[in-house]
Amino acid sequence: MVAISCGIVFLAILxxxxxxxxxxxxxxxxxxxxxxxxxxxxxxxxxxxxxxLGRADYQGLIKESLRRAFPGVKxxxxxxxxxxxxxxxxxxxxxxxxxxxxxxxxxxxxxxxxASDDVDMIAKGVIPVDARPEVRRLSDRQMEWVxxxxxxxxxxxxxxTTLFTAGDSREPELAGVAAAAAGSxxxxxxxxxxxxxxxxxxxxxxxxxxxKNLWIGFVEVNINNLAAVPSIVFGLLGMxxxxxxxxxxxxxxxxxxxxxxxxTLPTIIIAGRVALGAVPPSIREAxxxxxxxxVQAVFHHVLPLAMPGILTGAIIxxxxxxxxxxxxxxxxxxxxxxxxxxxxxxxxxALPAQIYLWADSPERAFxxxxxxxxxxxLVFLVFMNLLAIVLRRKFETRW
Amino acid sequence: xxxxxIAAGSAAARNRRRVLxxxxxxxxxxxxxxxxxxxxxxxxxxxxxxxxRFFQVIxxxxxxxxxxxxxxxxxxxxxxxxxxxxGAVPLLAGTFLISAIALTVAGPVGLFSAIxxxxxxxxxxxxxxxxxxxxxxxxxxxVYGFFAALVVAPLLRQGGEAAGFEVSSExxxxxxxxxxxxxxxxxxxxxxxxxxxxxxxxxxxALGLGATRSEAIRQVILPAALPGIVxxxxxxxxxxxxETMIVVMAAGLSANLTxxxxxxxxxxxxxxxxxxxxxxxxxxxxxxxxxALGLLLFLVTLVFxxxxxRVVKKYREHYE
Numbered sequence: 001m002v003a004i005s006c007g008i009v010f011l012a013i014l015x016x017x018x019x020x021x022x023x024x025x026x027x028x029x030x031x032x033x034x035x036x037x038x039x040x041x042x043x044x045x046x047x048x049x050x051x052x053l054g055r056a057d058y059q060g061l062i063k064e065s066l067r068r069a070f071p072g073v074k075x076x077x078x079x080x081x082x083x084x085x086x087x088x089x090x091x092x093x094x095x096x097x098x099x100x101x102x103x104x105x106x107x108x109x110x111x112x113x114x115a116s117d118d119v120d121m122i123a124k125g126v127i128p129v130d131a132r133p134e135v136r137r138l139s140d141r142q143m144e145w146v147x148x149x150x151x152x153x154x155x156x157x158x159x160x161t162t163l164f165t166a167g168d169s170r171e172p173e174l175a176g177v178a179a180a181a182a183g184s185x186x187x188x189x190x191x192x193x194x195x196x197x198x199x200x201x202x203x204x205x206x207x208x209x210x211x212k213n214l215w216i217g218f219v220e221v222n223i224n225n226l227a228a229v230p231s232i233v234f235g236l237l238g239m240x241x242x243x244x245x246x247x248x249x250x251x252x253x254x255x256x257x258x259x260x261x262x263x264t265l266p267t268i269i270i271a272g273r274v275a276l277g278a279v280p281p282s283i284r285e286a287x288x289x290x291x292x293x294x295v296q297a298v299f300h301h302v303l304p305l306a307m308p309g310i311l312t313g314a315i316i317x318x319x320x321x322x323x324x325x326x327x328x329x330x331x332x333x334x335x336x337x338x339x340x341x342x343x344x345x346x347x348x349x350a351l352p353a354q355i356y357l358w359a360d361s362p363e364r365a366f367x368x369x370x371x372x373x374x375x376x377x378l379v380f381l382v383f384m385n386l387l388a389i390v391l392r393r394k395f396e397t398r399w
Numbered sequence: 400x401x402x403x404x405i406a407a408g409s410a411a412a413r414n415r416r417r418v419l420x421x422x423x424x425x426x427x428x429x430x431x432x433x434x435x436x437x438x439x440x441x442x443x444x445x446x447x448x449x450x451x452r453f454f455q456v457i458x459x460x461x462x463x464x465x466x467x468x469x470x471x472x473x474x475x476x477x478x479x480x481x482x483x484x485x486g487a488v489p490l491l492a493g494t495f496l497i498s499a500i501a502l503t504v505a506g507p508v509g510l511f512s513a514i515x516x517x518x519x520x521x522x523x524x525x526x527x528x529x530x531x532x533x534x535x536x537x538x539x540x541x542v543y544g545f546f547a548a549l550v551v552a553p554l555l556r557q558g559g560e561a562a563g564f565e566v567s568s569e570x571x572x573x574x575x576x577x578x579x580x581x582x583x584x585x586x587x588x589x590x591x592x593x594x595x596x597x598x599x600x601x602x603x604x605a606l607g608l609g610a611t612r613s614e615a616i617r618q619v620i621l622p623a624a625l626p627g628i629v630x631x632x633x634x635x636x637x638x639x640x641x642e643t644m645i646v647v648m649a650a651g652l653s654a655n656l657t658x659x660x661x662x663x664x665x666x667x668x669x670x671x672x673x674x675x676x677x678x679x680x681x682x683x684x685x686x687x688x689x690x691a692l693g694l695l696l697f698l699v700t701l702v703f704x705x706x707x708x709r710v711v712k713k714y715r716e717h718y719e
Contacts, residue, residue, distance in 0.1 A: 299424075323541070324539070
């Protein structure tokens with residue numbers, strides 16, 4: 001009884017601490033600024049050419065607006081501190097706005113721009129206001145400005161869309177999981193496309209057609225052992241065989257998928273054999289009796305009946321592959337990836353690898369982002385497991 | 400007559416085609432099933448070949464019995480302290496230390512949960528608790544690693560400071576504790592199977608002779624289920640030895656030969672990861688040593704797995 005509660009209590013602590021940390025990352029502090037899109041600064045010739053609009057110094061506009069918001073700041077050092085309230089990415093935000101709507105140039109607009117991660121941490125109360133300056137990483141003057149902004153309603157925490165749309169970044173407030181999620185998705189697709197057909201083929205052969213001899217016995221022992229080989233060894237295999245021998249590109253989702261496919265193969269084979277074995281012999285015999293050949297009996301009758309079970313096993317295998325990190329690290333899928341990968345040979349990273357990368361980052365803001373990424377990963381996993389359970393419930397047949 | 404002949408002929412042709420097609424299908428199935436075997440061959444070959452190259456540089460005995468691990472190789476020939484020592488003993492010691500901590504957590508908790516679930520729990524409790532424990536097995540290990548590094552390790556250090564111990568921020572204890580939690584479901588589900596597989600009449604016989612419930616469990620059921628439980632523990636141990644992410648994130652990098660769980664130790668898996676991340680020359684002894692470590696890891700876990708499967712299987716036959 002005590003033992004059980006230990007396990008459950010631990011589970012509860014784990015989830016609550018991760019959600020506690022992670023939820024703050026779904027919010028992002030933003031600063032309201034009056035930005036004047038100065039034609040002189042952006043496009044002096046008035047050509048409205050996309051290339052010129054794209055090259056302008058938008059961070060300068062942010063600095064300009066910050067100066068106007070706090071007219072009292074004059075000294076160079078103070079100004080520098082002031083600029084650090086807004087994120088490095090705030091300029092890109094303005095750039096995107098202008099690129100979408102060149103008519104903005106020459107107008108004054110109220111914009112919510114991303115605050116820097118240090119301001120973010122204070123605003124959300126993750127780091128207490130009275131923390132030592134080294135911890136909070138903001139000077140007393142910066143704290144004062146943050147206070148002013150907050151009192152005048154120019155500082156707000158809003159839903160963090162960057163987290164879902166952006167790739168990785170050195171700046172916590174600009175980092176998102178989109179690139180990692182895309183990488184994961186690609187790797188999983190490759191993994192599914194390879195491991196499912198081969199897994200089902202192996203399961204069908206071993207369960208329905210294989211003769212009982214020494215070789216088949218060897219294959220069975222082999223598969224059982226393969227299921228228990230540490231995942232990092234698969235990573236070594238991928239590195240030695242796929243990267244060095246076949247010369248496939250490092251960090252590619254293709255290679256990640258291949259390695260994951262080899263890892264999930266035993267799981268699918270074992271699940272497939274159990275599902276096929278659960279189909280009663282009477283089905284097989286009935287098919288044979290009306291003149292079907294053994295191959296027809298299996299493919300027309302036994303396999304369709306066993307399919308829900310096989311699918312359940314496959315989904316659970318995929319869920320495990322989705323959470324796997326170690327082999328991906330071995331083949332280099334922990335690259336710093338800013339852009340969402342476009343095809344299967346682009347450098348990519350995966351969600352768990354991204355979590356690992358962020359967990360190692362020194363900025364406090366990355367801690368909550370790591371937790372948020374974990375929540376996203378867990379949501380995916382829960383979804384996949386639910387799908388497996390629903391499938392099982394729906395097609396469960398008692399013979 | 401002619402018509403019948405043609406029909407029979409085409410039926411025969413159809414049959415031939417069918418036979419051919421089915422042979423083809425079978426051939427494809429056989430080919431498919433060799434992939435798993437090829438994978439194993441691939442693993443063994445790649446590990447053995449690279450390790451062989453490594454052992455040409457570093458003697459096997461130095462690797463297996465050396466007490467110092469510092470895999471720096473010289474960039475310049477006259478560099479100081481660049482001899483590069485590849486003694487795997489500290490790594491193995493670290494691995495076994497962490498696994499031992501994990502098993503002391505998971506063993507009792509898993510076993511007691513299994514006993515409770517299979518002998519005492521009401522069906523509805525079992526229906527809730529069993530999946531809840533299995534959730535623990537489904538959580539990605541990187542999540543455990545994050546938790547160990549950011550929540551458990553600081554807690555342990557504060558606790559240690561309060562109690563007057565010096566606890567390193569990357570202690571074997573934090574990694575071991577969390578790894579123990581991770582392998583609870585392995586221990587509990589296999590022990591549960593082992594306990595439920597004990598024939599009912601053994602238990603009922605004990606109860607009929609006047610044993611109390613706990614006496615029946617302690618003196619009859621547990622001894623009978625022991626082989627299965629041991630098998631489960633072995634499987635869990637092999638899982639713990641091969642586990643990577645938790646130790647990468649929560650255990651240290653320095654190869655200490657120590658039994659003190661409060662110090663930072665490193666493991667075989669951690670070293671493989673650190674040796675192989677980033678770009679590097681593929682021919683240096685440093686990189687090749689990772690494959691030698693991989694081979695070592697593969698063999699150790701293989702021994703554990705085979706032993707576990709043997710024990711479980713032998714025991715099953717016993718009752719059937």
